[in-house]
Amino acid sequence: MGNCNACVRVDDVADSNRGKKNKKTKPNPYAEEEIRSGVPIRVLKDVTSRSLIGDKYVIGRELGRGEFGITYLCTDRETKQELACKSISKRKLRTAIDVEDVRREVAIMSTLPEHANVVKLKATYEDEENVHLVMELCAGGELFDRIVARGHYSERAAANVARTIAEVVRMCHANGVMHRDLKPENFLFANKKENSVLKAIDFGLSVFFKPGERFSEIVGSPYYMAPEVLKRNYGPEVDVWSAGVILYILLCGVPPFWAEDERGVALAILRGVIDFKREPWPQISDSAKSLVRQMLEHDPKKRLTAEQVLEHSWLQNAKKASNVPLGDIVRTRLRQFSLMNRLKKRALRVIAEHLSVEEVEIIKDMFTLMDTNKDGKVTYEELKVGLRKVGSQLAEPEIKMLMEVADVDGNGVLDYGEFVAVTIHLQRMENDEHFRKAFMYFDKDGSGYIELGELEKALTDESGDTDTAVLNDIMREVDTDRDGRISYEEFVAMMKTGTDWRKASRQYSRERFKSLSINLMKDGSLQLHDDISGQAVVV
């Protein structure tokens, strides 16, 4: 029943803080009849042991809490094994339905065979105030939290999660159990590792079913409920729908059926329109979209079964799926940037100087936004704060990488030219006109080639002194026909090196840049004219 999280760590709770609340019921002046007696209810019918939970287990710190229970770390007194104890207060069991749900949860968890992806129920206890369910400990946190932290998953990682969830559904259905409450909050990772085993943890709304049996009770969670639940006529296929919603969320970070309130969400579910146009769906494989569509099939008779989901080619070929979450593109670009030769970096700055007013405006404003002390340089701290301000989700290691690779002269801060150069690189240029202008900048005598002398002159301007070995290295790298000078074709080839990214990344970069721009506008930092703000402004 409810969201019981076995692993969110909170500060230790001293034993005294869990003392009993001894509030006596005050006489109710409005009672027309005698208040029902306060005799504590008996929830578990066949308690196998008369002992108390404290006889066998030491109850430790609170791990998390959900709608109906609090989960504590507990330790077996004999074996020292660490477990999780979900304590459900009888004060929360407010109706006979609630009581029946707990009984059924225990019955279901006791009935299901042991499975690597379902948390194991070890023991149950009941006292005057609580029902205690002792389960194996999952210390890796909720799937929900990892989704929120990542934004969304790569196809390969999403396929691994989806396979686990589909396997849980298959096993439940094979054993006559309908889960009815599948959602990311109800899956825990066994440990902190990236490749940790994932386990289903909550069967509070689950029910036994026989093949062909229909149900009409409305239970579930918004976003994840199948349309036939809302229509009050459903069977176990509802779990495949919920798994399909989770898969959609894994791949793009937001629910497929979303609105500001519960009614809006319910109507969106009934409408059943799935948005595959929003980012990042255009970059996701057709096979993944095919699976999502078939799991979110409105007609339960046509919807895939859990077994069919497991047989789908996208899951079968998961190792071939892209393992580059789109957020990693920035990291990859930064690595490319650090490997560039100095001519290319200098060329990017030249290109920056030739950007149109509109194109450079946003970059300039981003720089100004970050340069909080207005000294014309951005420190690492300013960069970090500034990126957060524009809504960037770059993690600290990525920001450090950005700082290191962008800081071409290695003085520990970014000047405007360095900032623009790396920004342009991240946006992945497409305009050959920029290449031409940059080339002509270096080709001082207009001969159509960049000679060694011109190269030396251009790079000397920037760094003060130029190592002959560096010049020779650049010439050797760029001058592919070995005629001792750089032609325009060789120059363009150099500029495009590392551009062999798939088409998707190009589109994503533009979208990210526009998102940053939009965030800047929302931040109030940009003062764009109306005729500009409606335009895309990438190079």
Place this chain on the structure above:
Amino acid sequence: MFAKKRSQHGGVVSSMPSSNAKKLLRLPHVFAKILELPFPSDDDVLVEETPQFFRFVASCNAGGVRALAIEILPGITKIVIKRMDGGDVAVAGRHQQVPSGFGLWRFRLPPGTQPEMVTAVSIGGKLVVTVPKIKSRAN
């Protein structure tokens, strides 16, 4: 000569992970009939059941209140308590009203109740909410 290759612009601005987080929320369960009170989920609320009604009594300094039966869909009704002006009743210990209702005191009303007939009164520092039951023929 080198032709210009200006890339196509357009397309929908993508959501950043930060805005994704605002759209993926923890939400409480959906049931056919649910009562939500403006108190933390752990608060003491006296629940009284008679053959005619359920009654809920709790300490509350909300002033004038009214009960609204919101039909989420036909067959799904949620009772919420609002101020007379329609605004939200402040929930103790809750700095910001979370529209999702997660963490509020909730009660799953049994099938035999009539949430659309709910009444609420705030009197003497107490909030009293009454949900009638469907009258059975046997009465």
